[in-house]
Structures are given as C-alpha cells and as structure tokens.
Amino acid sequence: MLSDVLGLSPAESETYRTLISVASATPAELAESIGREARQVVRILGMLEGRGLATRSLGDTTRFVASPPAAALRALLVQRQNELKLAELELDSLDDIYRSAALGRGVGDVIDVIHGTEAIRERVGQIQLGARKEVMNFVKAPVFSVGNMTDGAVIARGVRYRVMLERAMLDEGAPSFDEIVQARAAGEEVRIAEKVPLKLFIVDREFAIVPLLGPANAAPAGALLVHASSLLDALIALFESEWEKATQFVTSAGAVQNVSAIDDLDAQILSLSLTGLTDQAIAAQLRSSLRTVQRRVRHLMDVAKVQNRMQLGFQAARLGWLEAERDGNRPHEATATATPWQNGAVTEQRP
Structure with a gap:
C-alpha cells in the first residue's frame, strides 16, 4: 500500500489511485468517485500537489491530472530509502554508545529492578522486539498471558527462539499440543523438562529478565533486568545446561x-x-x-x-x-500474535 510504504495517508493514497485512473478530474468529480466531501478532496489534492503527485491541467486549471507514477513515486521511494539508511546509521551509532556505556557499568548498575506488571510487560516487549540473534526462554507453570507481542515478526527476521517448558504445563493443558505445534510451525524450538529451575527470558545474551514471583507463584510485582556481567553469564550457562538435558519436541x-x-x-x-x-x-x-x-x-x-x-x-x-531438524523448522508465515507461553512469567495469571 502507498500509505504504508511511502508515507501517504489512506485518503491521499485513495485519491491518487482514483486520479491516475482518469484523464483528468475536478475536485467535485473526485469527491463523488471516492465518497468524500469536495472540501476535503480539495485539501487532499493540495497535499498531492505539494508531493509532486498531482498537477493542474494546462487546458483547464479547475481540473487535476496525476503525475506519472513511475517518476513521481520513484522519487518518494528514493527519499524514503535514504531516510531509512540514515536512521540505520544513527541506530548503529546509538547502539555503539550504549554498549560502550554498558562495559563501564559498576556493580550497582549490573541489575535494574523493574516494578509492576505493566512496566515488566513493556520492558520485555522492548528488548524482544530489539532482538537480533536469539531469544532464550524458561517457562514454568502457571502460565501468564502477555497479549500481542509480535514475536512472529522477530522470528521472521531470522532471530532464533528457544523455549523450554516445564512438563507440568502439559499435564494442565496449558499450552495445548496444538499451541506447541503452532509455535514450532512459526519457527520456535521447543523442549520439555521435568522441572524448570526459574522463569527466565534472555535476549541476544546481553540482557536477562528474571521475574520475582510472589507467594504461591502469584503474578510478579517486579523483576530483575540483568545486564552483561558474570551473573548474566551464569544465567546463560544455566539455560544451556538445562537445554541440553531437556527432551526435544517432535510434532511430525x-x-x-x-x-x-x-x-x-x-x-x-x-x-x-x-x-x-x-x-x-x-x-x-x-x-x-x-x-x-x-x-x-x-x-x-x-x-x-x-x-x-x-x-x-x-x-x-x-x-x-x-x-528435530532445525532447518525444517523455519517460519512459513510470520504472525503478530505471541504463543501462549511467550514471556509467560511476567503478567496477569491466565484463567
């Protein structure tokens, strides 16, 4: 869609598509074609003129004609590509600054305490969406729901997802076998363990979130965000050790x-x-x-x-x-909905 790729509003995109389908048109004619008010169409045409997508007819200045899409839209596309390249360079620069600062963290800066389930949800979503290489997840019963986390989009970028579930979750039917099949089809690697030592979420081996559960595994009121340190190294080693011992899950x-x-x-x-x-x-x-x-x-x-x-x-x-052959377990179609256990340690308890 033009509105998605080139930054046009839906109204601008609709008006331009209608205008290129006719030789010329007045604002009133366009308004009738697209079902909008003439005053609104006049404003939209002014915006299209400013973008070089429409111009007034030489023979009749009350009529408008569309600029050729190949020329007009290509200029917008090149502009957007240049903006994205500049944004990528800026992102790399900011990332370098952040990592340099992380290397200089003192003992008190290794761990951040996150208070409240909403804050935990936001932080987990933030670092997950920023994942570049790998997400590692320990999941224990009871299951907690996080809503929409777009992990499918992260997997589609080539990020590896490794999820280890506690067997008690299967006994309780949360997640169901169908949900595990869905997760594997999306590209996740799933293993089952008799016991999972703690709820844990690691991204790119650079951050770990450890939810602090209340009495009787109630929803956590807080969590620890662990930065690069020997503590993070220990959490990664724990995950790898438990992952090797867990049972691979074959669904076909x-x-x-x-x-x-x-x-x-x-x-x-x-x-x-x-x-x-x-x-x-x-x-x-x-x-x-x-x-x-x-x-x-x-x-x-x-x-x-x-x-x-x-x-x-x-x-x-x-x-x-x-x-299970991992190469055959890559996503066929990314989904914007998280699997039921994704980041399952951090929010409200599922009924």
Missing part, C-alpha cells in the same frame, strides 16, 4: 530422522511419552483415545525392536528419532 514424522515406518501421530505420541506424560494425558492432548495411544506405543516398540518403554526411549535416542 517429517522432522524425525532415520525412519520411515512411523507417521505424524506416532511421532507425537513418542515425543509426549518421553516427556513423562501418562497414556491418558497423551490421549487428552492429542484428542485421541487411550486405546489408540497404547496401540501406537506398541507399534513404536515393534519398529524399534524393543520390549518395554524404557528401551523404546533409549532406542529412539540412539536412532536419532527425536532429533
């Missing part, structure tokens, strides 16, 4: 390596089973029957040539069945 047979005898449902049942869920809980998550889950588990043991579930888990790991 297409992501399973080295085997062709199982389908998507088999892969999903295997992945959920190895997180420690009961067959009944797996059936509920997948909207299937207990009998179907048990029959599929038996099939998986036959394929793996094992006699029990412990052997199945060992054999699945040895054969690489749970090694």
